Amino acid sequence: MIKLAIIGASYLQLPLVHKAKEMGIETHCFAWKDGAVCADFSDFFYPISILDKEGILEKCREIGIDGITTIATDMAVTTISFVAESLGLISNSYKSALMSTDKLAMRKAFKMGECSIPKFVEVTDGAYCIGDFLFPLIIKPSDRSGSRGVTKVDIEEQISLAINSAMEESFSKKVIIEEYIDGTEVSVETISWHGEHKILAITDKVTTGAPHFVELAHHQPSSLSTSVLNRIQEETIKCLNALDIKFGASHAEFKITSKGEVFAIEVGARMGGDFIGSTLVQLSTGYDYLKSTIDISLGNYQSPNIRSKGYAGVYFLSEETKSLLPYFRQLNDFDYQKEILNEDLKYIKNSNDRSGYLIYYSDKKVNLL
Structure with missing residues (x-):
């Protein structure tokens, strides 16, 4: 076996x-x-x-x-x-894995690969030099996900506290400061085989906004214009190549400005969480992302046949989204899977604070917030 x-x-x-x-x-x-x-x-x-x-x-x-x-x-x-x-x-190579799990190394690789990224600087022993950076700024640990330790700061007096927060969450005790990009957030799911990359889905993201930017919802397919989606795809390929990702699933995150500029935020050499990779991709495209991830690890690969199958998304329950409670408690024609994990709703600082989820599948985008 x-x-x-x-x-x-x-x-x-x-x-x-x-x-x-x-x-x-x-x-x-x-x-x-x-x-x-x-x-x-x-x-x-x-x-x-x-x-x-x-x-x-x-x-x-x-x-x-x-x-x-x-x-x-x-x-x-x-x-x-x-x-x-x-x-x-x-x-992927061990060197590639190190780059894709360290946001500082990742940004250096992106810079070498001429990817479009925000200005960034490393915090070293509590010291930093932001030079001509424009506020607001984002301060984050170099090696965490799920919005842990991420803070938006508007003035220099807030930086020290934000660095301490990021440092507490960081395994390596490394922190990054970068310029905040105001705009729409999306993520991109891909599959790679010997360095050939296929874009599977682009996901629109809804977050809590400042200061922690925790995800409240995801929607596929993206509603952005074709021209912007094309730029996102181009930047995705550049980022994957910059990190020398050659095999398996990847999850890339981007910010899109009101001018249509595309900035890479980060790339993970694994499929996205929040049900994006495990559920939404197959619902919206018909492509079995999980099976492909397993197949590639075993040395097997078939080029994806992506087709538009429908609209899929997920909403997360929290104090910010308590207006969703009726949809959690009633039967909806768009329900795919839902669960209330904790009746005690709270304002969230990271993804672990969320109290439930509702996954939908429909012939149109389901707007509940």
Whole structure:
């Protein structure tokens, strides 16, 4: 039987486990025991930290895995590349993985690749030089996702507190300051095989706005103009090449100004979370993104046949979106999947603060906010 190592075992990886088992593949999940919901569904579970590259490599060598992958988490990316390189399996290079999981290294690579990015500077030992940067600014940890530690500052007096907040969230204790780009937010899902990249879907994003910019909703397909979408696709390919991403799923994020300028914010060498990769892409395009991610890790690939299938999206429940509660509690003709996880709604600072989700599928965009 084909054996697949899955790095991470939280609810984020559960769709991947289910898809692999549906494909008749033996699943081996690695993660901390706390929150490892996949432990009850995978064929084998190993309570090894996803950051323990050597420990996971040793176990994977013992198992004789045929492939290794994850979805929706940046923290697993370097371990996957380390193990795959060591065992001669399909993955992006370890060097590429390091660039795609460190926002500072990523921005340096983007700059070398002539990608369109905001001005940025590294905070070193609490010191920084913003020179001719224009306020407002964004301050963020170099190595976190899910809006953790991200703050918008409008005046210099706010910078120190924002740096401290970002530093607390950062594993590496590295922080970036960059100019804030005012505009629309989108994300892009792609699949790559030997450096050939295919754009699968562009997703419109709704966030809380300043200061933390946590996602409240996602919609596919994007409603932006064709000319802007073309520029986004061009920048996406440049960013993937700059990071030397050659295999598997990727999730890129961009800001679009009122003038139609496209700025790359970041790229992850894994499919997007928030149900974007695991659910919305297949609903809106008919393309089985999960299966393709698994196939590529096993050395198999078929070029995507993307077709417009419908409109799909997800809304998240919080104090900011409490007006959605009636839609959560009633039957709607656009319902695909929904769940209230916590009746105690609160204002959110990161994605973990959200209290539920509603995924829709329809023949038109569903506007609820």
